[in-house]
Amino acid sequence: EGGAAAAAAAAARVNNNHNQPVPEIRKDAVHNRWVIFSPARSTRPSDFKSKSNPTPQSSDHLLNCPFCLGNEHLCAPEIFRVHPPDSPTDWKLRVIQNLYPALSRDLPLQDHQEASSGNTKLGGFGFHDVVIESPVHSVQLVDLSPVQLGDVLLAYKKRIQQLQSYASVRYVQVFKNHGASAGASLSHSHSQIIALPVVPPAASARIDCMKQYFEQTGKCKLCEIQADNLLINESAHFISIVPFAATFPFEIWIIPRDHSSHFHELDNDKAIDLGGLLKLLLRKISLQLNNPPFNFMIHTSPFHFNPSSLSYTHWFLQIVPQLTTVGGFEIATGCYINPIFPEDAAKVLREVQLS
Amino acid sequence: EGGAAAAAAAAARVNNNHNQPVPEIRKDAVHNRWVIFSPARSTRPSDFKSKSNPTPQSSDHLLNCPFCLGNEHLCAPEIFRVHPPDSPTDWKLRVIQNLYPALSRDLPLQDHQEASSGNTKLGGFGFHDVVIESPVHSVQLVDLSPVQLGDVLLAYKKRIQQLQSYASVRYVQVFKNHGASAGASLSHSHSQIIALPVVPPAASARIDCMKQYFEQTGKCKLCEIQADNLLINESAHFISIVPFAATFPFEIWIIPRDHSSHFHELDNDKAIDLGGLLKLLLRKISLQLNNPPFNFMIHTSPFHFNPSSLSYTHWFLQIVPQLTTVGGFEIATGCYINPIFPEDAAKVLREVQLS
Ligand SMILES: Nc1ncnc2c1ncn2[C@@H]1O[C@H](COP(=O)(O)OP(=O)(O)O[C@H]2O[C@H](CO)[C@@H](O)[C@H](O)[C@H]2O)[C@@H](O)[C@H]1O
Numbered sequence: 001e002g003g004a005a006a007a008a009a010a011a012a013r014v015n016n017n018h019n020q021p022v023p024e025i026r027k028d029a030v031h032n033r034w035v036i037f038s039p040a041r042s043t044r045p046s047d048f049k050s051k052s053n054p055t056p057q058s059s060d061h062l063l064n065c066p067f068c069l070g071n072e073h074l075c076a077p078e079i080f081r082v083h084p085p086d087s088p089t090d091w092k093l094r095v096i097q098n099l100y101p102a103l104s105r106d107l108p109l110q111d112h113q114e115a116s117s118g119n120t121k122l123g124g125f126g127f128h129d130v131v132i133e134s135p136v137h138s139v140q141l142v143d144l145s146p147v148q149l150g151d152v153l154l155a156y157k158k159r160i161q162q163l164q165s166y167a168s169v170r171y172v173q174v175f176k177n178h179g180a181s182a183g184a185s186l187s188h189s190h191s192q193i194i195a196l197p198v199v200p201p202a203a204s205a206r207i208d209c210m211k212q213y214f215e216q217t218g219k220c221k222l223c224e225i226q227a228d229n230l231l232i233n234e235s236a237h238f239i240s241i242v243p244f245a246a247t248f249p250f251e252i253w254i255i256p257r258d259h260s261s262h263f264h265e266l267d268n269d270k271a272i273d274l275g276g277l278l279k280l281l282l283r284k285i286s287l288q289l290n291n292p293p294f295n296f297m298i299h300t301s302p303f304h305f306n307p308s309s310l311s312y313t314h315w316f317l318q319i320v321p322q323l324t325t326v327g328g329f330e331i332a333t334g335c336y337i338n339p340i341f342p343e344d345a346a347k348v349l350r351e352v353q354l355s
Numbered sequence: 356e357g358g359a360a361a362a363a364a365a366a367a368r369v370n371n372n373h374n375q376p377v378p379e380i381r382k383d384a385v386h387n388r389w390v391i392f393s394p395a396r397s398t399r400p401s402d403f404k405s406k407s408n409p410t411p412q413s414s415d416h417l418l419n420c421p422f423c424l425g426n427e428h429l430c431a432p433e434i435f436r437v438h439p440p441d442s443p444t445d446w447k448l449r450v451i452q453n454l455y456p457a458l459s460r461d462l463p464l465q466d467h468q469e470a471s472s473g474n475t476k477l478g479g480f481g482f483h484d485v486v487i488e489s490p491v492h493s494v495q496l497v498d499l500s501p502v503q504l505g506d507v508l509l510a511y512k513k514r515i516q517q518l519q520s521y522a523s524v525r526y527v528q529v530f531k532n533h534g535a536s537a538g539a540s541l542s543h544s545h546s547q548i549i550a551l552p553v554v555p556p557a558a559s560a561r562i563d564c565m566k567q568y569f570e571q572t573g574k575c576k577l578c579e580i581q582a583d584n585l586l587i588n589e590s591a592h593f594i595s596i597v598p599f600a601a602t603f604p605f606e607i608w609i610i611p612r613d614h615s616s617h618f619h620e621l622d623n624d625k626a627i628d629l630g631g632l633l634k635l636l637l638r639k640i641s642l643q644l645n646n647p648p649f650n651f652m653i654h655t656s657p658f659h660f661n662p663s664s665l666s667y668t669h670w671f672l673q674i675v676p677q678l679t680t681v682g683g684f685e686i687a688t689g690c691y692i693n694p695i696f697p698e699d700a701a702k703v704l705r706e707v708q709l710s
């Protein structure tokens with residue numbers, strides 16, 4: 001059974017409990033984005049064969065996988081490694097350069113150039129790194145302990161702090177692709193870090209939106225968030241919710257309780273706490289949604305940022321199970337159709353029984 | 356061989372001819388969107404099995420497919436049909452209601468309501484229709500003649516004109532999903548029309564962007580576009596290009612030569628001319644990219660629109676072959692990574708030999 005089928009089944013279960021399945025259009029205040037909630041969509045038929053999760057090629061990964069222990073020579077240069085406590089020559093995670101980088105660390109940063117017809121371009125300066133989360137091919141993120149997951153998060157932090165020293169890096173995006181339909185090209189557990197010379201459009205839009213709220217209310221939108229029936233789980237320092245206008249079915253946000261603009265303010269205690277909550281949520285989506293492909297993304301604030309902006313920007317981590325395929329409507333309009341109401345998805349995820 | 360593999364092969368061929376494959380960041384003036392062009396990305400390996408195009412379930416579609424001739428009773432109500440010239444009882448295309456609509460035509464239009472925490476919602480009022488492009492299950496859009504394709508385009512026009520009579524419809528999105536990885540759930544050739552009570556975010560952004568250009572130059576951005584080495588093919592009334600900052604590899608825009616804000620200004624002659632160009636381009640991508648899944652979308656202007664805006668909005672049709680899978684970076688940043696430079700993609704598409 002593929003992810004899409006699992007999602008449809010989950011949606012059908014959920015929507016059965018929904019008394020008035022009329023569509024609704026919601027705008028979330030963090031992204032200024034309209035999302036259409038349409039329970040009727042979840043029952044539509046398909047005559048394409050159900051897309052099974054593509055499985056990795058079973059072959060000799062120990063020989064070929066560049067991310068496996070012993071294959072370090074197949075990789076682009078290492079940036080740093082984290083050792084297991086007892087063996088200072090081994091590694092339990094590595095941060096390396098991406099061998100096929102989207103941006104180049106060797107280019108001079110050029111100013112924006114006007115090309116013909118008012119089109120603008122600039123040189124592709126930036127950094128593109130890979131975080132290998134385990135030396136063992138078969139270990140996935142969900143298999144790590146809260147402390148080990150904390151180590152992964154602290155490796156992101158350390159690398160972000162290094163990147164902050166480059167004056168021309170404006171924004172750092174940490175993200176993970178798990179499974180082929182979430183975009184992954186390699187199955188060995190890893191995530192990526194891209195440092196950009198511009199603030200990307202979605203981050204600017206988010207910051208503008210939070211600024212607007214702050215100007216109206218004097219408060220940070222994410223500090224004020226009412227979890228209520230959107231709550232999934234809480235930990236000492238974080239809450240997890242399905243956002244009010246979730247773009248994707250079963251989308252999850254993990255939000256620090258205390259106001260914090262930059263992910264790299266995370267301290268060791270909070271990293272382990274976040275590791276525990278992340279593990280719990282990954283277990284829940286795996287169990288409830290049949291081990292779906294997923295992405296997670298850390299939404300932080302730009303570097304070299306106007307200090308007055310720090311009062312209204314608040315980082316969070318977004319998890320998106322990939323259960324549906326985007327179509328022409330979403331590409332054209334930027335408006336998504338979600339067949340599952342957030343409060344229904346939150347209820348399902350809140351109540352998952354972990355054995 | 357799957358679409359992704361075909362894209363990689365095409366990219367490798369193309370990039371071989373590229374002397375300096377250094378990455379570049381471009382911003383297009385119509386969407387105000389950064390895109391990273393990174394030829395190095397096209398050679399990265401994958402250990403997932405190549406995703407083959409899911410084929411439709413071969414079974415008895417004549418019995419089950421709601422869009423086949425003779426199965427009209429399986430469909431939601433018809434809005435109108437187009438007859439073949441010689442047989443007034445048959446149909447060659449039908450516009451019907453979507454049986455699983457994203458929006459409901461029966462809801463009262465409510466004003467925006469503030470929910471808790473500054474979140475906004477409104478009732479899901481709108482229209483969601485399906486255009487069945489042929490009565491025959493095996494006929495795809497590319498198989499139609501220019502005149503028949505013109506009929507499909509004129510059916511969009513007629514339906515848009517009907518929808519314009521509703522004061523609460525603000526924007527109409529016409530789109531097509533072909534193939535499962537382009538989002539299609541049914542394989543019988545069809546497209547869709549969604550009428551929205553709001554102007555969607557991507558359309559607002561586009562219009563703002565074109566307005567800004569107009570305020571600076573007094574000209575319409577799309578009237579001014581320099582096709583140059585981005586040109587693919589031209590017809591009497593249209594040009595087709597790969598846009599300067601194409602979001603997706605081999606993305607195509609078909610742009611009317613004469614200034615026109617709304618798609619539904621299309622007359623019969625231009626519809627046939629556009630049908631011919633669309634057919635040519637669909638044949639080219641099918642041949643060059645191994646019959647890939649694709650979407651096309653018509654970008655028009657809102658209804659009930661400030662007349663002064665008409666001087667800078669210019670409709671166009673966008674075709675997107677689905678060759679890559681979006682990952683966490685794109686979801687988070689709204690910034691896309693395209694491994695193929697637009698001028699290289701344009702050259703390939705310009706030079707495709709049609710037998
Ligand atoms: N020997 C080696 N040493 C170092 N690095 C190596 C390596 N061999 C491979 N790599 C790199 O490892 C990375 C693996 O990343 P993922 O599997 O998360 O997805 P990928 O970046 O390929 O593309 C997905 O994510 C991006 C960003 O979201 C999308 O643009 C894209 O469409 C989607 O498929 C690749 O970026 C690759 O370049």
Ligand SMILES: Nc1ncnc2c1ncn2[C@@H]1O[C@H](COP(=O)(O)OP(=O)(O)O[C@H]2O[C@H](CO)[C@@H](O)[C@H](O)[C@H]2O)[C@@H](O)[C@H]1O
Nearest residue numbers: 325327328329421429430431453454455532538539540541
């Ligand atoms: N008997 C019947 N009578 C009338 N209509 C019928 C019908 N049986 C099915 N339909 C409708 O026919 C349509 C077929 O459309 P497509 O195959 O283009 O993709 P779909 O809309 O399912 O979803 C894709 O496109 C949308 C919009 O882009 C994305 O939200 C989604 O994720 C993606 O899979 C469906 O919308 C379905 O509701």
